[in-house]
Amino acid sequence: MITRELNAAGVTDPALRAAYARCRDLNSRDGKTYFLATRLLPPHRRPAVHALYGFARWADDIVDDPDPGLTAEERAVRLTKLDDDLSAALRYGRSAHPVNAALCDTVFRYGIDPRLFTDFMRSMRMDLTVTEYATYEDLRRYMHGSAAVIGLQVLPVLGSVAPPGTAEPHAASLGVAFQLTNFLRDVGEDLDRDRVYVPQDLLSAHGVDRELLRWCRVHRRTDVRVRAALRDLGAMTRGIYRHAARGVPMLHPASRPCVGTALVLYRAILDEIEAAGYAVMHRRAVVPRRRKARALVPALARTAALRVRAGSPFADRRAGGGALPGTVTP
Known part of the structure; x- marks a missing residue:
């Protein structure tokens, strides 16, 4: 499968093909929901998404490495090394680091703003020292x-039929909605890392503090006050999903099944959390396979229909031909 994707994307250099394959492995191993949705993209767009996810996963793994012998300072050194290598790669157009090599190629192919990675690394460094957030x-x-x-x-990889300034806020909201869903699902696991991502003012409004959260974790129970706080954050997350969903029709038609399915699957995690009464302190909400299948089947049908319409004005174009990556000519 990776050979077909790389051929479609026009990636011919052996070292670069290996770099993209490494990123795909990271995506398939650790981002099962994302990876499933990515399979709905045209083959030539998939390697770039794998590269972006692979880089984010690599940095996140440095921060969350379970090795208890690693100090925050040692993690910071590893992050700095990754960041410095990426900066050099973006400056000179190459890197010996496999993940950065694929990422650099993707950035140049699709004209992605390098400042976005500066902002990303800043937040990764925050995870080394910041353990809670006072307000939303x-x-x-x-x-x-x-x-x-x-x-x-x-967004530039997916392509858009709307002006970038119109589509970007919705793309940003989708990322935030996904992460808030993760925060809700992983409250207990994050607490084990001494992190609380639910804003402190929201917790305090319901009489919740770290001591109560730890009691819930230890006793495998979810106090009614904790449920109320998480319910409020869940409602906020629902609103962000609604804003994100309005951006799906703005995407290139070939990318809509992928993003629409990812949205449905991730929002289903929120559904499962709600159905369990926000009892997330001792269990991880999981979407049943049959529900995933119900979301995937219509998306596969839409994807097949788009491929049949290969001669239509909205037909997807291979990289290197037709419209520039990230754009479409109606």
């Missing part, structure tokens, strides 16, 4: 770099 506004500033920029990075 404080959390939002963190999520700009850790989530919103991911949507903005992917």
